[in-house]
Amino acid sequence: MASVNRNYLKLPGSYLFSTIARKVEAYTSAHPDADIIRMGIGDVTQPIAPAIIQALHEAVDEMGSDDSFRGYAPDLGYEFLRSIIAEKDYKDRGCDIDPSEIFISDGAKSDCGNIQEIFDVNNKIAVCDPVYPVYVDSNVMAGRTGEYDESLGCFRDVIYMPCTRENGFVPLFPKEIPDLIYLCFPNNPTGAVMKKDALQGWVDYARSHGSVILYDAAYEAFIAEDDVPHSIYECTGAKECAIEFRSFSKTAGFTGLRLGFTVVPKELEAGGEKLWPLWARRHGTKYNGAPYIVQRAGEAVYSEKGRSQIRQQIAIYKENARIIVEGMKEAGYEVFGGVNAPYIWMKTKDNMTSWEFFDYLLNEAQIVGTPGSGFGPGGEGYFRLTAFGSRMGSIRAIDRIKKL
Amino acid sequence: MASVNRNYLKLPGSYLFSTIARKVEAYTSAHPDADIIRMGIGDVTQPIAPAIIQALHEAVDEMGSDDSFRGYAPDLGYEFLRSIIAEKDYKDRGCDIDPSEIFISDGAKSDCGNIQEIFDVNNKIAVCDPVYPVYVDSNVMAGRTGEYDESLGCFRDVIYMPCTRENGFVPLFPKEIPDLIYLCFPNNPTGAVMKKDALQGWVDYARSHGSVILYDAAYEAFIAEDDVPHSIYECTGAKECAIEFRSFSKTAGFTGLRLGFTVVPKELEAGGEKLWPLWARRHGTKYNGAPYIVQRAGEAVYSEKGRSQIRQQIAIYKENARIIVEGMKEAGYEVFGGVNAPYIWMKTKDNMTSWEFFDYLLNEAQIVGTPGSGFGPGGEGYFRLTAFGSRMGSIRAIDRIKKL
Numbered sequence: 001m002a003s004v005n006r007n008y009l010k011l012p013g014s015y016l017f018s019t020i021a022r023k024v025e026a027y028t029s030a031h032p033d034a035d036i037i038r039m040g041i042g043d044v045t046q047p048i049a050p051a052i053i054q055a056l057h058e059a060v061d062e063m064g065s066d067d068s069f070r071g072y073a074p075d076l077g078y079e080f081l082r083s084i085i086a087e088k089d090y091k092d093r094g095c096d097i098d099p100s101e102i103f104i105s106d107g108a109k110s111d112c113g114n115i116q117e118i119f120d121v122n123n124k125i126a127v128c129d130p131v132y133p134v135y136v137d138s139n140v141m142a143g144r145t146g147e148y149d150e151s152l153g154c155f156r157d158v159i160y161m162p163c164t165r166e167n168g169f170v171p172l173f174p175k176e177i178p179d180l181i182y183l184c185f186p187n188n189p190t191g192a193v194m195k196k197d198a199l200q201g202w203v204d205y206a207r208s209h210g211s212v213i214l215y216d217a218a219y220e221a222f223i224a225e226d227d228v229p230h231s232i233y234e235c236t237g238a239k240e241c242a243i244e245f246r247s248f249s250k251t252a253g254f255t256g257l258r259l260g261f262t263v264v265p266k267e268l269e270a271g272g273e274k275l276w277p278l279w280a281r282r283h284g285t286k287y288n289g290a291p292y293i294v295q296r297a298g299e300a301v302y303s304e305k306g307r308s309q310i311r312q313q314i315a316i317y318k319e320n321a322r323i324i325v326e327g328m329k330e331a332g333y334e335v336f337g338g339v340n341a342p343y344i345w346m347k348t349k350d351n352m353t354s355w356e357f358f359d360y361l362l363n364e365a366q367i368v369g370t371p372g373s374g375f376g377p378g379g380e381g382y383f384r385l386t387a388f389g390s391r392m393g394s395i396r397a398i399d400r401i402k403k404l
Numbered sequence: 405m406a407s408v409n410r411n412y413l414k415l416p417g418s419y420l421f422s423t424i425a426r427k428v429e430a431y432t433s434a435h436p437d438a439d440i441i442r443m444g445i446g447d448v449t450q451p452i453a454p455a456i457i458q459a460l461h462e463a464v465d466e467m468g469s470d471d472s473f474r475g476y477a478p479d480l481g482y483e484f485l486r487s488i489i490a491e492k493d494y495k496d497r498g499c500d501i502d503p504s505e506i507f508i509s510d511g512a513k514s515d516c517g518n519i520q521e522i523f524d525v526n527n528k529i530a531v532c533d534p535v536y537p538v539y540v541d542s543n544v545m546a547g548r549t550g551e552y553d554e555s556l557g558c559f560r561d562v563i564y565m566p567c568t569r570e571n572g573f574v575p576l577f578p579k580e581i582p583d584l585i586y587l588c589f590p591n592n593p594t595g596a597v598m599k600k601d602a603l604q605g606w607v608d609y610a611r612s613h614g615s616v617i618l619y620d621a622a623y624e625a626f627i628a629e630d631d632v633p634h635s636i637y638e639c640t641g642a643k644e645c646a647i648e649f650r651s652f653s654k655t656a657g658f659t660g661l662r663l664g665f666t667v668v669p670k671e672l673e674a675g676g677e678k679l680w681p682l683w684a685r686r687h688g689t690k691y692n693g694a695p696y697i698v699q700r701a702g703e704a705v706y707s708e709k710g711r712s713q714i715r716q717q718i719a720i721y722k723e724n725a726r727i728i729v730e731g732m733k734e735a736g737y738e739v740f741g742g743v744n745a746p747y748i749w750m751k752t753k754d755n756m757t758s759w760e761f762f763d764y765l766l767n768e769a770q771i772v773g774t775p776g777s778g779f780g781p782g783g784e785g786y787f788r789l790t791a792f793g794s795r796m797g798s799i800r801a802i803d804r805i806k807k808l
Contacts, residue, residue, distance in 0.1 A: 001614030002583040003524040003675030008682050018479060018688050043475035053468035056697070057461060063660065064457035071447035071659040075422060106510055106662075106692070113690030117545065120407040137689045141521065179406040210405030255475040256467065256696045258510075271407030278412045284422050285541045286517030288510070291698055292660045293460070 040368040049309035055300035059293035073289030077104025095233035108247035126159035126178030130375030153377035184216035191337015206241040218247040239265035321387035327398030444772040453713035459704035463697035477693030481508025499637035512651035530563035530582030534779030557781035588620035595741015610645040622651040643669035725791035731802030
C-alpha cells in the first residue's frame with residue numbers, strides 16, 4: 001500500500017506567505033472597499049524595464065518563426081546568459097567563476113529548496129533565526145530536521161543561530177559544528193548585511209570544519225555601502241566551501257518572469273565527492289530549463305540600457321526604504337535594515353506578538369506586513385515591512401501608522 | 405563534515421539525452437559539414453502557433469505597464485488557466501476534475517521527477533521496461549530503488565514490468581504488488597497505447613491494493629484511435645488512486661516555453677493521508693509558479709484559433725510518423741507505434757545492440773535516434789525515432805536508411 005512521506009506532516013501550519021494571503025483575502029472579503037497597502041510578501045511592483053520588454057518581444061518573435069524557433073534549452077542554461085553573468089556578476093568583481101559553474105534556473109526559491117537533495121540526509125543544518133522559511137521547510141520535508149518542538153517553535157535537530165539586536169543580526173559561530181550552513185546577506189528578513197571580514201570568517205570556519213555554506217545573495221543589488229561583499233566568492237577560499245544563489249526577482253523585477261541561477265564551483269567537495277556533477281545530474285533529471293524568452297530577458301538585464309533602467313528601479317525602492325525607516329523612527333519604532341536591503345525590520349508596538357501586530361496593522365491601518373515570528377522563534381516580537389511598494393504607498397503607510 | 409547524498413552515486417552514467425547530445429557534438433566537431441537529421445530527443449521543431457505568439461506579445465506588454473504588471477503568480481497557477489484546463493481537458497471528456505485539483509508547473513518532467521518526494525522512501529515503485537528514465541532516476545536519487553545491478557541493468561528494489569512485442573508493449577500486473585505504479589500512455593518510448601478496458605483494469609488493480617498510479621499523459625494530443633482514453637480519469641474510480649501529468653510540450657510545441665500541469669484529486673489518499681495538501685505544500689515551498697506570460701500562452705492553446713493551429717501542427721507530426729513507419733517497414737524493419745504517438749519503436753538491424761545501431765545510423769546516415777537500451781534493459785535491441793522533425797527531414801531520413 002502506498003504511504004506518504006511523513007516528514008511533511010511535521011511541518012507546522014502552512015507556508016508563511018500562503019497564510020498571510022489567506023488572512024488578507026478574508027479581510028478584503030469582509031471589507032471589499034478597504035484600501036490595502038501591501039508591504040508583506042517581498043513582491044516587486046514596478047513593471048519590467050523597457051529594454052527587457054523589448055528583448056522579450058524579440059525572443060517571442062523568434063519562437064514564432066521557423067528559422068529561429070528554439071525547443072529544449074541546454075541542460076544548464078544558454079551560453080549567452082551564463083557568459084554574461086560570469087563576466088558582469090563575477091569577473092568584474094574579481095571573482096573567478098566560469099560560465100560552466102553557473103546553473104540557470106527558474107529562481108532562487110526553487111534552487112534554495114532543492115539544493116539540500118544532493119547532501120546526505122544525516123547532514124546537520126544551521127540556519128539564522130529569524131530565517132527565510134524555505135531553508136528549514138525543505139529540510140523538514142527531506143527528514144533532516146527531526147521533530148518540531150511546539151513549545152520552543154523549533155525543530156530539534158536544526159542548529160538555530162540567533163540573530164539579534166545585540167549581534168547586529170549577524171550570527172556567531174554555533175557551538176555544535178554544522179555540516180550545511182545557510183547564510184543570506186543582505187538578509188531576509190532583517191535587512192542586515194555581513195561585512196567582508198565577517199563573511200571571510202565564515203568561509204574560514206567552513207573550510208576548517210569541512211562544512212558547506214549555502215549562500216543566498218538574492219538581494220545583492222541593494223547593497224549601498226562599501227566593504228559589503230556582493231558575492232561570497234569575493235572571499236578567499238570560498239570556491240572550496242560555498243554554493244551561491246542569485247535571483248533576477250529583486251534585481252530586475254522578475255518575480256512573475258521567474259529566473260535565477262546557482263553557482264556550484266567545480267572544485268567544491270563534500271566528504272571527498274564533487275558537488276558539481278551531482279547538481280548537474282539533478283538539473284538534467286528533474287528540471288528542463290528556464291524558458292528561452294526569459295533567458296533572453298535575463299541577458300537584457302546586463303545590457304547598457306537594461307542596467308541603467310534597473311538601477312533607477314532599485315533607486316526607487318531604496319528611496320521607499322529610506323522613507324519607511326525614517327518615518328517609523330519618527331513614529332517611535334525601533335527600526336533596522338533598509339539601507340543595503342529592501343527589508344525593514346522593526347520591533348512591534350507595546351510588546352505585541354508578531355501576529356498580534358499583523359492583525360493590528362491590517363485592521364487599524366489596512367497595511368499588510370510580515371510577522372517576524374513567521375521567520376522563526378527569534379523573530380517573535382518583530383515585524384518586517386518591504387520597500388517594494390510605490391513611493392506614494394510608502395508615504396501613505398507611514399502617515400497611517402503615525403496617526404495610530 | 406558535509407557529505408553527499410550517496411544515492412546519486414548509484415546512477416549509472418549520465419542522463420540519457422545528455423549522453424546523446426555529447427555523442428552528436430563529438431560527431432559534428434569531427435564532421436563540421438555533416439547534414440544531421442535529428443530524430444533522437446523528443447523535441448518539436450515547428451514554431452509556436454500564431455495565436456499563442458499573439459498572446460505572448462500581449463502578456464509581455466502587460467508586464468511592461470504599471471497598471472497590468474504581474475509579480476508572483478498564485479501558488480498553484482492562475483485561475484484563468486486552471487479553469488480552461490478543467491473545462492476543455494476534463495469536463496468535455498466527461499471527467500470531473502475541479503480547477504483547484506490542477507497544479508500549473510514548468511513541465512511534466514519536473515513534476516514526474518518531483519512527485520515521488522511526497523511518498524514514503526520505502527514505497528516500492530513499478531515501472532514499465534523500457535521506460536522514460538526520469539521515473540527511475542528520480543527514485544534512485546531519493547533512495548527508493550536499492551543498488552544498481554550491472555549485470556541485469558536494473559535496480560534491485562524496482563519492479564520492472566516488461567513491455568514486449570508479445571504483450572503489445574502493455575504491461576501485465578506484476579507478481580509483487582507495487583506501492584507506486586508509473587504508467588505513460590501513449591507510451592514513451594514505444595508509442596503503444598492502453599485501451600480503455602485495460603486502463604480500467606489497472607485502476608481497479610490499484611484501488612484493490614491501495615497503490616497509487618502516476619499517470620503520464622504527455623502525449624495524449626496524438627491519440628487518433630477511438631477507445632483510447634485521453635485521461636486516466638475517464639476510468640471509474642481513478643480519482644481515488646491516480647495522479648495525472650500533462651504537458652504543453654508536445655501538444656503545442658512548448659518544449660522551450662515550459663508549461664505543464666499535474667492533477668491531484670482532493671479525495672486521493674495514500675495510507676490514509678490525503679495527497680493534495682502535500683503536493684500543495686511542495687508547490688508552495690520549493691516552487692514559485694510558471695511565468696505569467698507562459699501561463700497566458702497556455703490559455704491561448706485552448707482558444708478557437710489556438711486549437712485549430714495546434715491541430716494542424718500535430719497533423720504534420722502524425723504525417724511524419726506515417727512516413728517513417730511505412731518507410732521503415734519497406735526498408736525491412738519491424739516497426740511499432742507511430743499511430744497514436746509521435747514515437748516510432750523498432751527492432752535494430754541484424755541484431756545490433758541499441759548503441760551499436762545508434763552509432764551505425766549516426767556514422768552511416770547522419771541520423772540521430774535514441775537507443776532503446778537507454779530506456780531500460782527491455783529496450784535492448786530496439787531503437788526509437790521521433791516524428792518531430794520536418795516532413796522533408798522524415799522523407800530524407802527514410803531515403804538514407806533505405807540506401808544503407
